Amino acid sequence: MEKLLTIKDVQEHLQLGRNRVYQLIKIDSFPKIKIGNTYRIPKREYLEWIQNNIGKTVFL
Structure with missing residues (x-):
């Protein structure tokens, strides 16, 4: 089974704040599961x- 990130x-990986990550999640092409x-x-x-971008x- 594939690992899921929080x-x-x-x-931590992108060194961004919580609000920025939530803005990133709103991008349609960003992979996520709700x-x-x-x-x-x-x-x-x-x-x-990440590799493709x-x-x-990436405009947030």
Whole structure:
């Protein structure tokens, strides 16, 4: 089974604040799963998303 990341995991990895990560999650292309009131981010898809956006500006 694939590992799911938390908001805090993404915060630490990208060195962003909590509000910025929630803004990132609102982007349609950003991989996420909503379970109740919480979000989980599939690690493999997240890393692919990062790789596909290297050199691009992500507007929040």
